[in-house]
Amino acid sequence: EVQLVESGGGLVQPGGSLRLSCAASGFTVSRYYMNWVRQAPGKGLEWVSVIHSGGSTYYADSVKGRFTISRDNSKNTLCLQMNSLRAEDTAVYYCARVPEIHGVVTYNYGMDVWGQGTTVTVSS
C-alpha cells in the first residue's frame, strides 16, 4: 500500500527548532517530487517546499532561509528541518507526493498521496 506517515510535530517556543519526518511505504521517495504543505488553524492550504527527484529544492518565501527539506534515501523518508520558528508557522504539516503519470515524473500533476499530517504549535 502506498502511504506517507508524518511525525515530529509538537509544541516549540518562538525561535526554536523542530524536525519533521515523513516515512514512505509502497514507493521510493527519491524517485518523485516530494512536498511539504501546511495548513494554519482554520485557514487554507499553503505550499511550503519541494525536493526534486534530482535533489533540487524550492521554498516558499515565507520559510526560505529558515526551513530545509531533505531526503534520507536509506530510510525512504522525507524530512523538514524548521529553524527560527515563528508563531505564524503554527499549522498542520502534510507531506505529499506528485504522481508519476504514464511513466513521466514531473511536478505538473498535483499531489496524489498525502500523509495524515503532524501538528506544529509555536508558542511561549
Place this chain on the structure above:
Amino acid sequence: DIQMTQSPSSVSASVGDRVTITCRASQGINTWLAWYQQKPGKAPKLLIYGASTLQGGVPSRFSGSGSGTDFTLTISSLQPEDFATYYCQQANSFPYTFGQGTKLEIK
C-alpha cells in the same frame, strides 16, 4: 508568484444539485491545475489533475475544465459525501499556490 482566486468562497446546495466552482490564475498556467477535496480533520484528496483528468477512484460526477487562466470544477449531482471544502492549485511553476478554498455546505 501566480495568484489563484476561487469563487465563490462558500456555497449552499442540496443533494442532487449541480454545483460549479471557478478558479482564476493571475497568469496563464496552460492546463497545469489540480483540484482537491478536503474534509474536516483530514488531508486533502486529489480529485482532478491537468485541469480535466479525473484521478483514479474519483466518481464521474466530478469534472474539470479550462486552460490558460480560467478553470471550473463541476459536481453534476451532489451526494451527501461531497459536502467539504474544495481547493484549486496551480502546478505550472514553483512556488505552487492554492486558491483560498470553497466551502460547500448543505442547504
